[in-house]
Amino acid sequence: MISFFKNKLLISVVFFLVLGIDIFIKLGDNPLPLRFFTKTLIIIILFLYFFYNKNENNSNNKYLVFGLVFFWLGDMLLLLYETQILYIGGMLAFIVAKLFYTKRFSHQNDFKIASLAPFFVIIFTYIVVVILFVYDNLGDFFIPTITYLFATMLMALFAFLRKDAADKTSFYLVMIGILFGIFSDTIGVLQSFYNQDIAYHEITIMSFYALFQYFIILGLTSEKLQLEDAEDDKFIKL
Numbered sequence: 001m002i003s004f005f006k007n008k009l010l011i012s013v014v015f016f017l018v019l020g021i022d023i024f025i026k027l028g029d030n031p032l033p034l035r036f037f038t039k040t041l042i043i044i045i046l047f048l049y050f051f052y053n054k055n056e057n058n059s060n061n062k063y064l065v066f067g068l069v070f071f072w073l074g075d076m077l078l079l080l081y082e083t084q085i086l087y088i089g090g091m092l093a094f095i096v097a098k099l100f101y102t103k104r105f106s107h108q109n110d111f112k113i114a115s116l117a118p119f120f121v122i123i124f125t126y127i128v129v130v131i132l133f134v135y136d137n138l139g140d141f142f143i144p145t146i147t148y149l150f151a152t153m154l155m156a157l158f159a160f161l162r163k164d165a166a167d168k169t170s171f172y173l174v175m176i177g178i179l180f181g182i183f184s185d186t187i188g189v190l191q192s193f194y195n196q197d198i199a200y201h202e203i204t205i206m207s208f209y210a211l212f213q214y215f216i217i218l219g220l221t222s223e224k225l226q227l228e229d230a231e232d233d234k235f236i237k238l
Helices: 002-006 008-026 032-053 061-078 084-105 113-164 168-193 198-221
Strands: 224-227 234-237
Touching (some): 002 008, 008 032, 061 084
16 A cells, blocks of 8 residues: 555556546536545545655655645635635635645745845736736625735745755746646636636636645655755755
């Protein structure tokens, strides 16, 4: 069993098979009961792959586990999105999950504030554009939505700050995951508060969300930390 969860190819096949089943069920007439199971199974697969492939020396690994737990909680609550309090609860759970992921991405290396200026401009522009589309329909959801988008961008920022601290493979895998997460969040917000039929949302939101989790897990399980040495650059497995 352990060897199965250490096999990236087999886990990937099972992961995308379960994802396909979840989307198929979602498109059906009565998806709710079964999706509690399929969405839970997706998180379990990710957790087990991470658990059996993580490096025990990285104390920050616990924050990714906490994040997965809160993403699962958010998934369960958002399945009941028609109840307003549960929808807000799901958003809050996702916000907490993203803050845990942000903590997992953090590191001790120094970085230049000036190099972040373009990223901050992109973050600010993104949030403003999305809010302009949905502002008239937000109502009581204005603060939760702003906070939700800010948490997404904060997570993206700290993932970007890994550029000089982690190896390129890990960095790019995580950033690909972050981009898929932004796509999923953007479509989700626009579908909820702007256009209910936008961007084939019944397929794209879940697909991009799953890819977000998948690439981040792949990136973090292969992460290496760059050490700056006077003689040569080295990487160590975290």
